[in-house]
Structures are given as C-alpha cells and as structure tokens.
Amino acid sequence: MLIGIGVTFYYGKVGISLEGMEIMKEYGMSGSLYPKLSLMSVFLGPAVIALVTFFAALYPTLRIARLKPVDAMKAV
Incomplete structure (x- = not known):
C-alpha cells in the first residue's frame, strides 16, 4: 500500500503521459x-x-463452531 501511495504521489507531480492521444x-x-x-x-x-x-469467513466459522469434535472427526 505504501508503494502505491508513493507511486501516486510521484505521478501526481510528474503526470502520466498520454502520447498518441492527440484527440484529447x-x-x-x-x-x-x-x-x-x-x-x-x-x-x-x-x-x-x-x-x-x-x-x-463468518459463515464457515459459525458452522464449525457448532460442530461437535466427534462429528467433525467422523466426517474426515
């Protein structure tokens, strides 16, 4: 994220050249x-x-929390 912020600041000062876009x-x-x-x-x-x-991640976590350890071991 810090690299992205640095790149954005750099190109904010220098600008991104759009050569070939003469229509602009x-x-x-x-x-x-x-x-x-x-x-x-x-x-x-x-x-x-x-x-x-x-x-x-919430749904799988809640589903696993309701399992009994014995039932979980049987499923494997």
Missing part, C-alpha cells in the same frame, strides 16, 4: 493525467476488502 487536445484536455490521492481512496479500498473478507 481537440477537446481542451492536456496530454497528461495527474492522479490525486485522497484519504477516502486510501482507506475505503482496504476497508471494503476487510469487510468482505470478514463476512466471507
């Missing part, structure tokens, strides 16, 4: 993109991933 100049756009980093973009992605992972 016809619409008044520059030939480079300058990404911006916000707190929401830094924390929202990892938060969504953490929530999805938590809920994906």
Whole structure:
C-alpha cells in the first residue's frame, strides 16, 4: 500500500503521459493525467476488502463452531 501511495504521489507531480492521444487536445484536455490521492481512496479500498473478507469467513466459522469434535472427526 505504501508503494502505491508513493507511486501516486510521484505521478501526481510528474503526470502520466498520454502520447498518441492527440484527440484529447481537440477537446481542451492536456496530454497528461495527474492522479490525486485522497484519504477516502486510501482507506475505503482496504476497508471494503476487510469487510468482505470478514463476512466471507463468518459463515464457515459459525458452522464449525457448532460442530461437535466427534462429528467433525467422523466426517474426515
């Protein structure tokens, strides 16, 4: 994540060249993109991933917690 933040800051200052996209100049756009980093973009992605992972692991965990050890050993 730290590498991604560093890369975004770098290209935010330098810009990402879009050579070959001359049509953008016809619409008044520059030939480079300058990404911006916000707190929401830094924390929202990892938060969504953490929530999805938590809920994906919740059902199997609850199911295993209800099993008796003897029944679990019989299933193997």
